[in-house]
Amino acid sequence: MGYDLKMRIWRGDQSGGDLQDYTVEVSEGEVVLDAIHRLQATQSGDLAVRWNCKAGKCGSCSAEINGRPRLLCMTRLSDFDQTETITVTPMRAFPVIRDLVTDVSFNYEKARELPSFQPQPRDADGKRRMMQVDVERGQEFRKCIECFLCQDTCHVVRDHEDNKPAFAGPRFFLRYAELDMHPLDTHDRRALAQDAAGLGMCNITKCCTEVCPEGIRITDNAIIPMKERVVDRKFDPLVWLGSKIGVRNRDNDGRTDPRDPD
Amino acid sequence: MATEERTGVRGATRAEIEARTLREDRWWLSPLVTFVVFGAFVIYATVRAFMGRDYYASPYLSPFYSPCLGDCVEGASDFGQPFKAWPLSAALIILIFPLGFRMTCYYYRKAYYRAFWLSPPACAVAEPHSAYSGETRFPLILQNLHRWFWYAALVIACVLTFDVVLAFRNAEHEWGHMGLGTVLMLVNVVYIWLYTLSCHSCRHAVGGRLRHFSKHPVRYRLWTWVSGLNANHARYAWISLFSVALVDLYIWLLAMGVIEDVRFF
CATH class of the missing domain: 3.10.20.30 (Beta-grasp domain)
Known part of the structure; x- marks a missing residue:
């Protein structure tokens, strides 16, 4: 009818x-x-x-x-x-x-600012290995279809054009999280996420999650875990104390930040 | 004003639409309810915290005053009175911890940024502020202290659990008794634990921070379990807010003699 x-x-x-x-x-x-x-x-x-x-x-x-x-x-x-x-x-x-x-080119500019996957050297037999449970962890993030609805609804850039240079947006926090949770990646992006990508600008009001057509829990599974990882590195007094007295920071767990002086 | 008009969704390059939002649903309802309920709780909790009396009706101690470390009434201090010289209400000594935990909670942040600061009031509804720096500067950068408040909240939850055990006594402190207050305190502490353990910082601490789930099977199981709880974090945040206020109200009314405790045995 x-x-x-x-x-x-x-x-x-x-x-x-x-x-x-x-x-x-x-x-x-x-x-x-x-x-x-x-x-x-x-x-x-x-x-x-x-x-x-x-x-x-x-x-x-x-x-x-x-x-x-x-x-x-x-x-x-x-x-x-x-x-x-x-x-x-x-x-x-x-x-x-x-x-x-x-014109959604803002998103492609932000994508270019994000350092790509930097894997560890291959194993002796020329292969790289990951356990299934570690592979599954990132699968939710791979569902992203890059519709940029999360970027559109995010008030940080929607309501404040001047924030665009300093803020990557939820779609790319998803990518930061995916790479930071990847056991084979070696690039420590935590400081980068906080500084260059503007993770601290996000006030987790969850609109990105609400509009995601793929149902990705962007805030709970990517942004908040990334915020917590930044806290590990930047706002955790025990980690700070450990680094000052020369105790090895186990949190780095195979990651190195090329921007770190040491 | 003219400058404000040219920014955000009314910016020069954006599609020219005058309305701040074209949403036609009742997007304002959720922030309004949050504003009213949270506002009511804040007023109630502030009044009760500053009262400094009617917080103990043997054997029940109000959760706002537990542990009672100041100059508390007889029977209320189960952990001594190290701050006996504190001139103000004993609640003010310890309330900073649960208050700080909830103020920096990822769920509550979403709720009050929307309802109280209108940043944004709802999704795709333009916020009224002309500038925005998020949580990058003082004081909001202190939101990053959430996990430290979480550690404190774990201790507080243990203390409240101990209070529930003590509530299985009668007014003369003889064991093996139970009243309506015991039930209310028990329900409250269950939701306090659910809220505390479903916290995003808890999820991160037990396993979320790992890069190799496969190397840490026990922590992976814990993370999976906390992730399940975490999906209901907002619900636990609301219910525990009501339950803690209800227990306090019940004890307040008991202490003033307005009502009598319903004793089961």
Whole structure:
């Protein structure tokens, strides 16, 4: 059974724009991206929208639906009343390019700032070994589809453009955590996470976790563990005392920070 | 004001939308409830902590005053009175520890940053502040002391558990008795333990800090168990807040003679 869906869609670019009203015929079982595609096909051929897989796995169609950061392809029309007007805008934390398309290059710049995996030398037989339980630990973080909805909703950059140079954002704290929990990695990124990536800016209000379409517990499993690891290194008086009297810091556990003088 | 308008979601490069949020759900309800309930608790706890009386109704000792290390009434000090000369309420000597634990708790931080500081009030709702430095500067950098308060909270939880044992006495301190106060204190201490053990710092200390779970199977098991508890940390935070206030209220009313303890045996 089809019905007429009322939509408000933001149209414009950096020189200006506004919410425009549309009515489009939709069917039960469709998602918001279907409605936008039909709109594009039948009424508004120049509507810009970024999309790719339509299966919630490519992370392209991130936008804001009724003010909430969501994937257009994973938001079912059946979640809304048929008489309701659905408002769709581009992500509001990033510069808009046109209509629903934003410039997310901020995230790629942050990705480049993050030192990549630096494994230990191979074993004598030329292999590297990890136990299954250690492999599983990072799997949750590997589910990230880089939709950047967590970056979009994070108030540290969403509400404060001036914080962008100093703050990597939840998606990259996820990566910092994944690497720091990796038993074969040798790069101690704890100080880097706190200083260059701005982990201390996060006030753990958990919006990143709320919007993650993959259900990754970003705050509980990545950001807070990274904060605790920074505390191990930086705010733990026993560790500080141990380093001052020359007791080896066992917390380093195979990691070295190239920025450390010793 | 004009400067503020150009930042954040109203910044020059962002999509031009006047509204601070386009959310249509009741996003304000959760921070409002948090504000009212936490605010009520803070007022209640402050009043009770400064009262300095009606905290002991034999054999029950209010959790706000335990351990009672100041110049406490007879029977209340099970660990001596090393601060007998302390001129103010005995609660003020020890409350810094549970208070510090909760103030720096990762869950409570989320709750009060949203409800009291509106930073942000809810997800994708623009905050009213023009500048933000998070937890990088004094005083908020002190949030990193959470694990030290956690150590103290473990001691406090042990003391409260001891208080529950002592509550299996009658008013004359004879063993083998039980009243409604005992039940309330028992429920409270269970939730205090659940809250304390589900703490993120606890999760980190027991195993989260490791890089090789496979080399530490016992700690891995402990971490798995604490992770299960940790998923309910917020729930335990709320319930233990209510339970501690309820036990104190019950003992307050008993001590004032407003109600009589319901004795089971």
